[in-house]
Amino acid sequence: RLRVSSSTHRESSMDCGVITSKTVLILLSLLFWAAAAGLSYVGAYVLNSYKNYDHFLEDKYTTLPAVIIICIAVVMFIIGLLGCCATIMESRVGLGCFLFLLMIIFAAEVAAFVLGFIYRGKIRPDLDRSMKEVFEKYDGKNPETRAVDYLQNQLQCCGVNNYTDWLRFPWSNGTHNNSVPTSCCKLTSLNCTGSLDDLTEINTEACEVKLDSLLQHVLSYASLVLLGLALIKFFGMLSVCVITCRKRDNGYEPLYAGHVA
Numbered sequence: 001r002l003r004v005s006s007s008t009h010r011e012s013s014m015d016c017g018v019i020t021s022k023t024v025l026i027l028l029s030l031l032f033w034a035a036a037a038g039l040s041y042v043g044a045y046v047l048n049s050y051k052n053y054d055h056f057l058e059d060k061y062t063t064l065p066a067v068i069i070i071c072i073a074v075v076m077f078i079i080g081l082l083g084c085c086a087t088i089m090e091s092r093v094g095l096g097c098f099l100f101l102l103m104i105i106f107a108a109e110v111a112a113f114v115l116g117f118i119y120r121g122k123i124r125p126d127l128d129r130s131m132k133e134v135f136e137k138y139d140g141k142n143p144e145t146r147a148v149d150y151l152q153n154q155l156q157c158c159g160v161n162n163y164t165d166w167l168r169f170p171w172s173n174g175t176h177n178n179s180v181p182t183s184c185c186k187l188t189s190l191n192c193t194g195s196l197d198d199l200t201e202i203n204t205e206a207c208e209v210k211l212d213s214l215l216q217h218v219l220s221y222a223s224l225v226l227l228g229l230a231l232i233k234f235f236g237m238l239s240v241c242v243i244t245c246r247k248r249d250n251g252y253e254p255l256y257a258g259h260v261a
Helices: 001-052 060-088 090-134 143-155 163-167 207-244
Strands: none
Touching: 001 060, 001 207, 060 090, 060 207, 090 143, 090 207, 143 207
């Protein structure tokens, strides 16, 4: 009777462990789907931020971290689906694939995190050179004009280093002498014409500093998200390893084993 009671208690503990393990993995799979949605938003946000100012970014590879983030989001959705199916079906092969994909996505997130920090140091030098080239092409009509006007309107700035830059650019020659584009005007200055006779109506801050600050903020935001998700992947890999490595001789059995001979 004591042996039967001990065996029943042991089987009950095993069943409880299996149920708990399956619940953890299913919740982890759902978390991957939620994280995939979040990463898609972050990646799109970073790409959109860079796209708005791509005229001033000489190194197009600065968008690489955002591309990696979106690719990670797609893979994470697949991982969540695989993890959920493998857990429900108690498949050893499925769980093995789940672990393998977790390792790949973890490595990709770490790579994107490192790239984000690498490119943070390259933004400012690229901006200074490329922004001056774009501003010098400003003529009031071409694509560079629309890019500069958008930049100055959105960031409420004027010139690369300050508003006096416009006095050295070709645009200031002739009819535009002693004035700046109207996109330099403050939002509250409704009657502003861009004349430098009244500096209270125009923005005088440097566009380079503001754009650099914005892009640094975007990259920092993306890097923090990646770091948090990488930690989740690490614990996910640890959980799969613990579940699939249960030993029969220790009173446990693998999640995929079942009770059918």
